[in-house]
Amino acid sequence: MFRRNKPSSSENRRDFATHGAALPLPANDMRNFFNLSQLVLSAGQLKPPPVLRHSKITFLEVEILDAHSKKQICVVDKIPPSSTLLDVKYRFHKICPQWSPSRIGLRLERNGVYLKDSVNIKSLAASSIITLYFTDMGQQVSWTTVFLTEYTGPLLIYLLFYLRLSSIYDEKQTARSLRHPVVHLACICHCLHYIRCLLETLFVHKISEGHTPLKNMIKGCIFYWGFTSWIAYYVNHPQYTPPSFENKQVTLAVLVFLMCEAGNHFINVALVHQNQPGNKISFPIPSINPFTWLFLLVSCPNYTYEIGSWISFTVMTQTVPAGIFAILMTIQMSQWARKKHQLYLKRCTTHKWRKAAMIPFML
Structure with missing residues (x-):
């Protein structure tokens, strides 16, 4: 009689796998499977879906009131936070075309300081609504126009007096009198000063793009043009008398004048290079140029040289107006x-x- 042998465990596994039945796992295998499943569940998804973030830009509103009557002039709305005050002025000009951006003055308080065009509008916002007070600054002119006008006038006016026009001086006195050499030197020095100012305004100075009221330019022109007429009238007068020490006084004064003019020019050039973008130095320093060594003693040597020029011109001409x-x-x-x-x-x-x-x- 044949006795059938008991099938081995490996044969049982093959039979169950063939018939599609599940095999019972040992206790250790069950524990390992449970731990692995818990680890996978606790780790979450392998690649989480991207989170869509919608950036919501909050626009600002600027309420503009009249600084005198406190009445509302307009409301400039939908202003991005990155805008500047100049952008607000242009938007204000579109609403009220009678006021150009150059003559619009805006303040946070009625009697406060006028805000600069470069101010970021977000820095002024305590809420979504900003209240600003408007003042009409009047007719405005650029700073370049101001300087060119103030400097061109004295240059031309002095030359008119130097020519001794018959409408200014008596023809008989002009014909009889001979000009002293200091008269010619004074004209050359005076013209040289204002030609330097004009050239530096055009090619050296970095003038602000802002504006100033027209009345300020008129005041400056009255001051410079008026004193130029007064000085030129006396220096070029047929009865003008030369300085007391004559040639010695004139020669010394001319040398000092030329030195101060050169120093003023080199200081202005140094200041322009000092204020270039990316330069972290906050105060002027001297360079190899000897004219800039005055920075070691004073903060504003350009004004020192300017005063030196006019003092030497006064000594050279020896006139009260100068x-x-x-x-x-x-x-x-x-x-x-x-x-x-x-x-x-x-x-x-x-x-x-x-x-x-x-x-x-x-000082």
């Missing part, structure tokens, strides 16, 4: 120099040892 003009220019430029000096002190603490703003060891 002296008064030099005094007034000294007062005005000392105020400008002090403001710039304080600005340098705020920017850099190492600048404090420079005690003077315009005149070494004094």
Whole structure:
């Protein structure tokens, strides 16, 4: 009688696999499978779906009120946060064409400071609505036009007096009198000064693209043109008398004048290079050029040289109008120099040892 052998475990697995039945797993295999499944479930999806983020831009509204009556003029809406105040002025001009952007003055408060065109509108926003006060600045002109007009006038006016037109001086006195050499030198120095100013305005200075009221240009023209007429009238008069020490006084004054004009030019060129984009230096420093060494003593040597030019011109011509003009220019430029000096002190603490703003060891 044959006895059938008990099938092995490997044969059982093949039979169950062939008939499609599930095989019972040992306890260790079940535990491992459970742990693996828990690990997969806790890890989440292998590649999560991308999250779509919708950037929502919040637009701003600018309410513009009249600074005097507090009445609403208009509302400029749908302004992107990246806009500047100049963009708001152009939008305001489209709504109210009678006011050009150059004559629009905007302030946060009725009696506050006028905001610059480069101010970002978002920096002014405490909410989605910004209230600004409008003031009509009047007819405006560019700074380039102001400087060219102020400097061209004295150049032409002085030449008219130098020609001794019959409508200005008596013809008989003009025919009898001979001109002293200082009269010719004074004309050359005066023209040289204003030609330098004109050329630097066109090719050296980086003048702001802003505007100034027309009345300010008129005031400047009255000052420069008026004093030029007064000075030129006396220096070119047929009865003009030369300086007391004559040639020695004139020669020394001319040399100082030329040195100050050269120094003023080199300082202006140095300041332009100093203010180039990317330059992190916040205060002027001297260079190899000896004319720039005055930076070691004062903060604004360009004003120092300017005053030196007019003082030497006064000594050269020995006239009262030139002296008064030099005094007034000294007062005005000392105020400008002090403001710039304080600005340098705020920017850099190492600048404090420079005690003077315009005149070494004094002012």
